Amino acid sequence: MDIRTLVNITSRAWALPILAGLNDGVPGRQAPLLMATGASRTAFAQSIDHLISTGLLERNPGHGHPLRPEFRLTPQGKVAAELASRIQRLSGDENQDLLRRSWTVPVLATLHRPSRFTEIKLRLLTISDRALSQSLRSMEERLWIRRSVDEAARPPKPIYSTINTGAMISKVSSPVIEMGRTKLSG
Template sequence: MYIEFFVNVTSKAWALPILSSLHAGIPGRQATLLTATGASRTSFAQSMEHLIELGLLERNPGHGHPLRPEFRLTEFGKESAAIAHKINSVSQGEDQDLLRRAWTLPVLASLHTPGHFNDIRRSLLTITDRALSQSLKSMESRNWVHRSVNVDARPPRPIYSAINTGGRICQITAPEISFMQR
């Protein structure tokens, strides 16, 4: 399922910026990627190992020093990096911290159509109520998600929909459903 892919990729904070930077043409060496992303060395190393485990990156054989390896995107990684670059280019600098949070992108990917809290939770099997609630609140405070209450329902229930930057990210992830379901 494509949402599981977003959950896996975004479980490490710097994975999306690394993929986006590689797609933008930044060389696949540690120093240049560290500068481009602004990540700490430890977080960067964890994110790189994670991307290698997911099969999105690989060491570039024959290039780089053993202590300073060079990385390149795999074929699946190239397609994923293009999506990451589109998503990263939508948000502004101050919103990048929200985009690096683990559940932001998966929650937005599940909001292609407005939904209730439980509908979102069902589409994200491993999320806790608390994590979903905090994610929705943080996106609502940045105007990425709009919360409206359906007063006709008994009891009244809030409906969440992606707006502004969140809506644009939803539009980017929507056509990728078929790509992710391979």
Template sequence: MDIAILVKLTSRAWSLNILASMNSGIPGRQAPLLAATSASRTAFAQSLDHLMQLGLLERNPGHGHPLRPEFRLTKTGAEIAQTATRIVQAVPDDTEFALLRRSWTAPILALTHRPQRFSALKSGLITISDRALSTSLQRLEDSAWIEREIDATLRHPFPTYRAVNQGFAVNQAIALVA
């Protein structure tokens, strides 16, 4: 999956869950999707609108009520929904999945299949700030999804980051398409 699409997709907390739910056969109506994701109504509605703006969802013409529309995956949305399903299945625990709902978690994990320096991660995620990257890396390291190693063999020691444990499982789920 293209990293720019992944960054846009994961900028809303429930986007991955909505796509994975629709991919697994849950009807594209608000009530069943809301129940499957356990999101708040506001966050769910924002994620749904975001997916429509990205062109991954569309209203199902001729179905639903104007106040309770039905949605379906677009062709691109169906392809991305398969990846979203693999990502969601890689982290089955709801408490751990809360970390995956954060904006930069999935894109960072996608880039850390092998040890990466901070500057390489920042250049791979063009729109991320230094603070957001360092905060996300610290959070992932605290959860044991990223491992930080110091390479002291060079004149100037520097840290590298790579995905481990659940982080590696998410990385592999994303990498199957890349």
């Protein structure tokens, strides 16, 4: 999986919880998934459609029996679901709203080492300055990121590094992104 795929997955608020639920054994039917995620029907439907269009989820052609799942993970979806499950377990229930924001996980995945604002922006080609700034600020408020200032640089430059839950999520997601980059370049 590369960073573009991660950005695409997280562009829908409920995509990660749906993938994590499927990985953790929630039946692939609408009602159990809705209950497990807590999403509204509209947001859930949009996230399911998005996951199907990205090729991570597919409708089960054999569906029709009440015990057969409506949705199932594709091989690529299994990799994404495993990552989503690990991230969900690390974050805790009180931080789910922060995880559902579009840029939280991609920003953390790029922060495997302390970085400046422009370095993060370069790794996430499609992020705007405002979106990155808001994402960093919200994670700093939750103590997932620490902002320090490099006084030796002229002008002084802020450096962002992960801490606490942010560091754990970064540690889990960075190798997956690095592995995907190797596969793409190889």
